[in-house]
Amino acid sequence: MSILVIAEHDNASLNASTLSTLAAAATIGGDVTVLVAGHNASAVVTETQAASGVTKVLVVDDAALADGLAENIASVVTGIAGEYSHVLTAASNFGKNFMPRVAAKLDMMQVSDIVEVVSADTFVRPIYAGNALMTVKSSDSVKLITVRSTAFDAVEATGGSAATEDLAFGVAFAGTSFVSRDVTESERPELATARIVVSGGRGVGSKEQFSIIDDLAEKLGAAVGASRAAVDSGYAPNDCQVGQTGKVVAPDIYFAIGISGAIQHQAGMRESKIIVAINKDDEAPIFQIADYGIVADLFDVVPELMQQL
Amino acid sequence: MKVLVAVKRVVDYNVRIRVKSDGSGVDTDNVVMSMNPFDENGLEEALRMKQAGIATEVIAVSVGDEKSQDTLRSALAMGADRAILIKADQTPEPLGIAKLLAKVVEQEGPQVAILGKQAIDDDSNQTGQMLAALLDWSQGTFASNAEFDGDAINLTRETDTGLETIKISLPAVITTDLRLNDPRLPKLPDIMKAKKKPIDIVDASSYGIDLSPRLEVVSVAAPAEREPGIIVADAAELVNKLKEAGAL
Known part of the structure; x- marks a missing residue:
């Protein structure tokens, strides 16, 4: 071989x-x-x-x-x-x-x-x-x-x-040329290989409020992820998207915060070692695959969590 | 210019699929089917090109069995001008589909072919790139924005680190990411009108392409279930549990 x-x-x-x-x-x-x-x-x-x-x-x-x-x-x-x-x-x-x-x-x-x-x-x-x-x-x-x-x-x-x-290189393809690159600057670890990932979803509510996800990630030394809904709504950049059509991650701990857990999202994180779900909707599908769930408002739980860490 | 849009009939994205007990595949009987979501973005982009006066005709093409006509009807209802069904009882692999689409491109002469970046059933993410290779065209994959500039496209791609813009000359293949646009919902009169639009049905075997699979499906299995978890009361208990598990 x-x-x-x-x-x-x-x-x-x-x-x-x-x-x-x-x-x-x-x-x-x-x-x-x-x-x-x-x-x-x-x-x-x-x-x-x-x-x-x-x-x-x-x-x-x-x-x-x-x-x-x-x-x-x-x-x-x-x-x-x-x-x-x-x-x-x-x-x-x-x-x-x-x-x-x-x-x-x-x-x-x-x-x-x-x-x-x-x-x-x-x-x-x-x-x-x-x-x-x-x-x-x-x-x-x-x-x-x-x-x-x-x-x-x-x-x-x-x-x-x-x-x-x-x-030696041959001949460059004439029809395609590079124009520019807009790389998301982050001081957080790389999403694909981070040991801990903190992801936010639609439940976070706005781009401004997404800072609560960033803050928790910073506290944990974690990478920041997002659901498609959060990216589509402009809360987080596209390279944060975890799921079937985004990135696939398998960290030691995955925090799904305000994420309902559609199968397309689960596709990107279900191999995580420990999944933590924080969501006020106890019917959210994310709880079916979570190891630890908290049914409560993320804006109450996350600040408490920051204090406990 | 003509624009060719490939559309695939797939299990609807809301359906939780079931693996057949004999391990031969996924059960698709009596399951809601719909157009692959990425293909809807592709069609929407082509329709916008027509509205902007860039495209003159939008042709939807699908490779599949008789029932793929439903998907093509949806494409016609959204606004495609006409449709082609390449009839194949066994869906070919991405390479076979790309070869069939290359034949359609030869016949129809579009300047742009738009495909979804992946189909949500087999998740291969190959066909668009393969079509570009077979035609020796430029490829603009995972597009979140496409701006036409004469005989070229400034195409923004979603990458693992953010966004990237490339310039691709026509003719070109574009594959779509979900943020390229919001696909329109067809209105009832459009659905009625679509019934009168033509669908050409061509047998896949008539193209003289060897479509025999290169990959033998040995088995299809369901993934391991996760052990059921527990609901904890608050952040303090969560931190304790994570520490007990040695994760923090």
Whole structure:
């Protein structure tokens, strides 16, 4: 088995999702090569060399790869995928964007968002917002896979010393160019990998009142999440959304505050180790999956909770 | 320009699905079905393009069995000009669907194809990107805003860290995120009018594409249930419980 993992990064540091993808690769077993496609990303290359279980790091450096445009990343991956038995990347916005493009170019079917490796050709993936788990066996000669990061414990970030090899970039895709990026600034830990997540929903009531969620998160050293309703209403930015179509998280403690718990939201947090629900509606579906529930007004409970901590 | 919008008939998002006891799949008999929510956003965007004078014709296309006509009728009621049903008794995989849609693009010559970023049944999130690849078009995925500027689109995408804007030249594929727009609800007269709009029905096999699946479904299982939890009285008891569990 020879596995190619596509690193996710911002040219400055390696995204933690890549360490989870490497863990999935280790479960399949075999030599693991990591592709770092970017621009002036030497720090990422160094980090990748050190990651546990990496045999080789392929480096493609070009200005056209600086912003992760799917067309250009896909063209690099398409060119080398045939040399491997598996190509893996995180089922993040980055991976979801380029991997299907690779699959279609190679006339292969991607396996999306795997949560378990059964064998080298058989994988488990959630469907219907995680309300069913489908086991699929791929007959394609290269298995193209996106990996759900929360389902695989990250490999060690240090200890490795993989060799590097430079590859030349081909021709940039003419039709697509990067314009700008509006990154949400937060001093909180990253939502996808935080040990504690504090999420607010429609019940929080307004953007101003959402500060109660931020305050509790700060007190707990937690990341801030939100339900779709809260994001749609403008209480929280889009990158905070937890759910079927947002981020999937699995922290040690997940606080669902003023969140009713629609199945689409549960899809993004039901694998959390402990779920705490605070909601004044005792019929809210969130209580069906919560380990600890408090049926009360969040504006009474959260300040009390802050005092207790 | 023509705009092609792909729509899929899926189990309604409010339905709590049941896994079949023999592990062969999910029970979809006698279950409320509706248009994939992301596809509604796609159609709404196309209709707004027409209202803005950017699009001249909005064509809805679906791949599925006979019943997908219902979804296409909904699309016509929302305002699509006409519809195409590519009839397939077994829904093809995203790769097969993308190949069929590429054929429709060749025939119809749209400048923009809009798809939902994912279907809420199989959650693959592949078809739009695959269609763009097969056509060698630009792709603007997970769009929350699309502004037309001559023969290009300034497209804002929702990403894991916030928002990103890219410029994509036409022709292009757009896949929608839910915040792209608020889909309209068709009014009764529109629903009546939609009954007279044409739906072309074409057999999937007539395109000469090998649609045999690449992924064999070994089994479908329900996820493990969570252990039932408890209701605690107040914040103090909650903190105690979390400390007892070693979580705080």
